[in-house]
Amino acid sequence: MTPQTPTTDATGPATLATRRDGAPLLSVRDLHTSYFADEGTVVAVDGVSFEVREGRTLGIVGETGCGKSVTARSILRIVEPPGKIVQGEILLHRNGTSVDLVQLPEKGDEIRAIRGGDIALVFQEPMAAFSPVHTIGDQIVEAVRLHSQLSKQEARDRALEWLRLVGVPRAKERLDEYPWQLSGGLQQRAMIAMALVGEPRLLIADEPTTALDVTTQDQILVLLRDLQDRTGMAIMLITHDLGVIAEMADDVVVMYLGRAVEEAPVDALFHMPQHPYTKALLRSIPNIHAGHRTRLPIIAGSVPHPYERPNGCPFHPRCPDAIPGRCDTEAPEESQAGDGHRVRCHLMGTVPHDGSANHGEVMT
Amino acid sequence: MEAQKAGPARSDNGAAAGDHTAAQPSESTPSTNGDGVLLQVRRLKRFFPVRSRSARRTGAQIRAVDDVTFDLREGETLALVGESGSGKTTTARCVVRADVPSAGEVLLRTDQGEVVDLAHLSRKELRPFRAQLQMIFQDPRSSLSPRLTVRDIVAEPLLVNGVRSDKERSDRVEEMLRLVGLPVQYMNRYPHAFSGGQRQRIGIARALALNPRLVVADEPVSALDVSVQAQILNLLLDLQERLGLTYLFVSHDLSVVKHISDRVAVMYVGQIVELTDTETLFTAPQHPYTSALMAAIPVPDPRVRNTREALPGEVANPADPPSGCYFHPRCRFATEQCKTEAPVWREIAPGHQVRCHRAEELSLAGAGDL
Numbered sequence: 002m003t004p005q006t007p008t009t010d011a012t013g014p015a016t017l018a019t020r021r022d023g024a025p026l027l028s029v030r031d032l033h034t035s036y037f038a039d040e041g042t043v044v045a046v047d048g049v050s051f052e053v054r055e056g057r058t059l060g061i062v063g064e065t066g067c068g069k070s071v072t073a074r075s076i077l078r079i080v081e082p083p084g085k086i087v088q089g090e091i092l093l094h095r096n097g098t099s100v101d102l103v104q105l106p107e108k109g110d111e112i113r114a115i116r117g118g119d120i121a122l123v124f125q126e127p128m129a130a131f132s133p134v135h136t137i138g139d140q141i142v143e144a145v146r147l148h149s150q151l152s153k154q155e156a157r158d159r160a161l162e163w164l165r166l167v168g169v170p171r172a173k174e175r176l177d178e179y180p181w182q183l184s185g186g187l188q189q190r191a192m193i194a195m196a197l198v199g200e201p202r203l204l205i206a207d208e209p210t211t212a213l214d215v216t217t218q219d220q221i222l223v224l225l226r227d228l229q230d231r232t233g234m235a236i237m238l239i240t241h242d243l244g245v246i247a248e249m250a251d252d253v254v255v256m257y258l259g260r261a262v263e264e265a266p267v268d269a270l271f272h273m274p275q276h277p278y279t280k281a282l283l284r285s286i287p288n289i290h291a292g293h294r295t296r297l298p299i300i301a302g303s304v305p306h307p308y309e310r311p312n313g314c315p316f317h318p319r320c321p322d323a324i325p326g327r328c329d330t331e332a333p334e335e336s337q338a339g340d341g342h343r344v345r346c347h348l349m350g351t352v353p354h355d356g357s358a359n360h361g362e363v364m365t
Numbered sequence: 366m367e368a369q370k371a372g373p374a375r376s377d378n379g380a381a382a383g384d385h386t387a388a389q390p391s392e393s394t395p396s397t398n399g400d401g402v403l404l405q406v407r408r409l410k411r412f413f414p415v416r417s418r419s420a421r422r423t424g425a426q427i428r429a430v431d432d433v434t435f436d437l438r439e440g441e442t443l444a445l446v447g448e449s450g451s452g453k454t455t456t457a458r459c460v461v462r463a464d465v466p467s468a469g470e471v472l473l474r475t476d477q478g479e480v481v482d483l484a485h486l487s488r489k490e491l492r493p494f495r496a497q498l499q500m501i502f503q504d505p506r507s508s509l510s511p512r513l514t515v516r517d518i519v520a521e522p523l524l525v526n527g528v529r530s531d532k533e534r535s536d537r538v539e540e541m542l543r544l545v546g547l548p549v550q551y552m553n554r555y556p557h558a559f560s561g562g563q564r565q566r567i568g569i570a571r572a573l574a575l576n577p578r579l580v581v582a583d584e585p586v587s588a589l590d591v592s593v594q595a596q597i598l599n600l601l602l603d604l605q606e607r608l609g610l611t612y613l614f615v616s617h618d619l620s621v622v623k624h625i626s627d628r629v630a631v632m633y634v635g636q637i638v639e640l641t642d643t644e645t646l647f648t649a650p651q652h653p654y655t656s657a658l659m660a661a662i663p664v665p666d667p668r669v670r671n672t673r674e675a676l677p678g679e680v681a682n683p684a685d686p687p688s689g690c691y692f693h694p695r696c697r698f699a700t701e702q703c704k705t706e707a708p709v710w711r712e713i714a715p716g717h718q719v720r721c722h723r724a725e726e727l728s729l730a731g732a733g734d735l
Contacts, residue, residue, distance in 0.1 A: 064590035065561070184679055185449075214448035215617065219661040219675040241591065244663030248670055267667045285595040286665050287620040289732045293643040294442075295624060296602060297595035303560040304590060319592075 023055030025094055026202055026235050027076070027120075032089035034068070034075045043307040045071040045084065047259035047315075053203060058229065058236040060250030060267070062243060066304050067256040069239045073205045076237075077116055078107050093119060095202075118148050121201035125208040127188035130195065131180035137164075138176030141195045148199035163194040168224060186217035190224065197228065207239045222249060243286055247271055252341065255279050258304065258315035265342040275344040278316045314347065322348055402474065403579060403611050404437040404460065409469035409484070411455050415684050427684040429455040431635035433469070434710060437579070442605065442612040444622040444643075446658075447632035450680050456632070457581045457615045459484070461498040462491055473497070476578065496526055499577035503584035505564030509556040509571075515542070516552040519570045526575055541570040544607075545600060562593035566600070573604065583615045598624055619662055623647060623732075628716075631655045634681045634691040637710070641717040647732040651719045653696045656729035690722065698723055 034046040046068040053059050061069045074080045076091055091102040093115065105112040116122075124130065131140055141160035145151060151159060157176070164172035167190040180188055189209065196204060206225065210218035222245065229236055238249055246253055246267070253270045255263040255278065263276040274280045284298045291297075302319045305311060311318050317328035327347050336349045411430040430452040437443050445453040458464035460471055462483050471483040475494060483494065499522075502508035509518055519541050520534045528534050539549050545566040556564055565585060572580055582601065586594040602625065604610060616622050622629055623643060630640040631654065639652040650656045657676040678695040681687050690708050693699040700723070708722045721727075 064592060186679055214680065215619075215658065215661045216448065216676045217679065219663075220677075222663070223675045242663065243591070243665045247665045247667045248663040250667075271665065271667055282591060283665065285592055287594070287598070287618070287624050288665070289620040289623050289647065289659065289662055291623060293623055293626065293647075294602065296599045297624060299595045299599060300592035303562050303593050306560075 023057050023235065025052050026055045027053040027094070027237075028090070028092040028099075029053075029072070029076065030090040030092070032072065032075060032091065033087045034071050034080055034084060035087050036084045038083055041308045044259050044310060045307075046075060048089075049254075049256070049259070049261045051254050051261060051264060053235050053237055054252075055202070055235055056229070056233045057251040058238055058249050060246040060253040061237065061239045061256060062241065062246050062253060063256035064241055064304055066258065066307055068259040069256050070207055072256075073122065073207050073237065073239055076102065076205065077120060077122060078102060078105065078112050079116075095119065114148075117144065117196070117199040117201065119201055120203045120205060121196035121199060122205045122207065123189075123192050123196045123209050124206075125211050127185070127192040128180060130192045131188070133179060133181055135179075136177050137180055137183070137191050140180075141176075141191070141198060144195050145198045159198060160194070163198050164191065167191070167194045167197075167228070168220070169194070185213055186220065189213060189217075189221055193221075193224065193228070197232070197234075200232065201234060203235045203237060205237045205239070208241070209238070210245065211240070211242070218245075225249070243271075243283065255282070258310060260315055260345060261343075262316065262346070263342075263344050265339070269339055269342050273339070273342075275338045275342070275349065276316075276346050277320045277322055277348065281319075281321075314345070324348070401439040402436050403439045404474070405470070405472040406433060406435050406437075406456075406460065407470040407472065409433040409456065409459055409471065410467045411452070411459055411464060412467045425684055428635045428686060429683055430459065430466075431683070431686075432710070433632075433635075433637055435630055435637065435640060437611055437613060439578075439611055440605070440609050441628065442614050442626040444614045444616060444626035444629045445632055446616055446619060446622050446629055448617060448658075448680050450634065450683055451632040452635040452683070453615045453617075453632050454583055457500075457583055457613055460613060461500055461579075461581050462486070463500065473579075496522070496575040497578045499572040499575065499580050501565075501568050501572050501580060501582040501585045504588050505556070505561060505568045506588075508568055509564060511556055514553050514555055515547075515559075515567055518556070518567060519574055522571060522574050537574060538570075541574050544573065544604070545570045560593070561589050562596055565589065565597050569597075569600065569604070573608070573610075576608075577610070579611045579613065581613045581615070584617065585614075586621060587616070587618065594621070601625060619647075619659060631658065634686055635683050636691065636720060637718075638692065638720045639718070641714075645717060650729050650731050651713060651717065651724040651727070652692075652721045653698050653727065653729060654692050656731070657695075659732050660730060690720075698727055 030050050032046050032049045036043040036045055049072060051059065061072065063069045071080065075086050080086065086103050089103060092099040093102055102112065138157065138160055142156045145156040145159050161172055161176060164175060169175050169187055169190050183191060210221050213221060225236060240246060250267045253265060253267050254261050255276065257278050263279045270279065274283055281300045285300055287297060300319055313329045313331050314333050317323040320328065324347055333345045333347045335343050335345050338344045338349065409430055410432060412426040412428055415425045415427055433456055435443065445456060447453045455464060459466045466484045469484060472480050473483050473494065474480050476497065481494065516538050519538045523534045523537055538552065542549050542552065547563060547566050556567065559567065586597050589597060598621065605612060614625055626643050628640065628642050629646045630637045631652065633654050639650065639655045646655065650659065661676060676695055681691050687694050689705045690703045693703040696703065702722050708720045710718060710720050712718050713724050
């Protein structure tokens with residue numbers, strides 16, 4: 002196998018925190034994606050901007066309906082009808098130039114070469130990535146040949162190398178097995194292998210471990226970090242799990258109802274959260290260090306139905322500090338809260354922030 | 366639970382309880398329990414046939430629940446924790462007789478003070494006890510009929526259990542909705558009009574309509590968003606305190622379990638490998654699997670980023686479990702003995718049971734050490 006040479010010396014998983022600042026690889030600017038159904042329009046992504054950098058992991062975290070998966074699908078131009086990108090730019094930087102993915106024809110050769118070539122995708126359900134009627138080997142070989150000029154035999158060798166690299170035991174026999182013959186963890190590994198054969202510069206992982214047991218999740222997270230260190234690829238990790246974010250991400254975008262409400266380096270996000278939603282989310286995670294039978298602080302209400310999007314700041318109906326007449330009418334602009342730390346909240350500068358991580362505290 | 370003793374004594378109870386207890390001598394000797402034990406599960410087994418030609422020849426079976434023993438005390442929450450295939454859900458289903466055990470006993474002390482073995486009752490014999498055992502499910506979307514209004518959903522168990530008066534049912538439904546924090550005016554809506562958290566509240570209202578004593582909650586918050594999960598966990602704690610409920614709480618998530626339970630049973634491939642009070646389990650686990658499970662949970666703090674090795678391998682196949690201790694192929698402390706000899710379920714400290722040969726000599730990391 003010939004993974005891209007890492008831009009710096011190969012580092013072990015333990016030194017991740019010191020990873021270098023990568024050059025921008027993908028810039029998403031003011032992205033708007035909506036679904037136009039008969040019942041009404043669902044604004045799934047509402048003006049999201051962020052940057053993915055080489056060799057780094059960007060975590061995107063949010064609850065149901067926050068638009069994190071639609072953002073990923075928009076990048077790959079696989080938003081299914083009646084969804085449509087209505088505004089914004091998605092710039093892929095390569096070879097010194099930038100191509101705006103939004104402008105490419107959805108079924109054209111260029112975006113097809115980018116999918117699986119520059120940008121690959123793994124998601125929650127591996128069985129949705131594989132066809133049940135073809136062997137794993139055939140499917141991975143096909144993926145290899147799509148992105149290279151290799152002969153069938155060479156492609157098979159490459160497929161085998163990748164299966165071994167992602168830690169599939171008895172890889173040679175597995176090539177001739179069908180996806181459903183593998184356990185959930187092995188299917189996930191095989192899907193990661195298939196995603197990586199095109200040697201992508203960016204791997205988008207959409208809830209890659211949500212369907213897995215916790216010990217298997219742990220193995221897959223270790224694997225992703227390890228592969229990133231070997232290949233230098235960037236990872237965009239989409240999840241609802243703040244634990245996974247803390248473990249994996251360098252930078253984090255918190256989304257709520259289609260908006261990026263806060264973006265920060267991972268340490269600042271967990272230890273100096275600024276947005277009321279981020280703070281509340283961090284407080285409401287069940288924590289293994291809490292005393293037993295302790296009540297968790299809650300966020301009132303629930304995520305609104307997509308057709309009943311609140312005016313102004315989308316979080317205001319659930320926000321304990323919402324300012325009447327302001328938060329419910331006017332969408333907050335972005336403000337700077339520190340280096341690489343951006344927040345969309347009217348309260349910025351009006352409320353003293355608590356400045357420390359909230360977990361571990363016992364709250365009643 | 367007076368006069369509840371080992372095998373022979375039980376038949377006396379059985380006589381008192383009429384036909385409800387099947388007089389089957391138990392192979393184990395349940396210790397005499399103090400007051401306040403609501404349910405005793407003794408050497409519970411549930412095997413399923415493997416559906417393949419070769420298996421039919423060899424008689425291979427999936428050992429979904431393989432010798433499970435525990436007590437449930439009145440008013441407590443006992444959590445059953447494990448990964449997929451650990452048998453936690455099957456155990457819970459056997460307890461409420463949503464599934465029929467292959468062997469073992471499920472001894473319930475009824476509200477009349479009798480002891481009945483639910484495992485050996487026929488469907489008809491079970492009927493008088495059903496109301497005392499209720500279940501809350503993981504996915505409120507699939508466990509609530511889309512064609513019934515909230516009123517009908519919550520009233521259904523009342524109707525089935527002979528509450529004939531419309532007024533009485535209606536009043537009870539209102540009372541239940543208030544109890545779980547749902548606006549009463551939503552009573553005539555259908556489940557699809559509610560959010561996931563609200564649907565789970567409907568499921569809880571339905572489960573509580575008949576004043577059950579034991580509520581089995583099977584992953585009740587795992588399908589919910591984090592911000593809503595906390596609401597439901599708090600609600601379950603409140604309801605328990607107000608109504609004196611006993612919970613058997615099934616979950617794959619140790620951090621959720623930490624918040625809700627008094628005691629925890631950790632399951633692996635059909636067996637409980639460790640059972641103790643929640644604080645002890647998290648601070649001083651005695652089984653290597655418990656410790657590994659805790660270590661695998663991502664901590665929501667980037668400053669304690671995980672650098673240890675992941676637990677290798679995969680959960681064993683319950684149709685073909687390993688020899689000796691089922692956990693030995695993944696256990697870094699395994700010895701020759703672990704490969705050949707199955708560890709017995711034993712008490713290593715008062716109220717702390719474990720199924721490991723090496724429990725006393727190992728010093729394992731708990732949640733505080735991570």
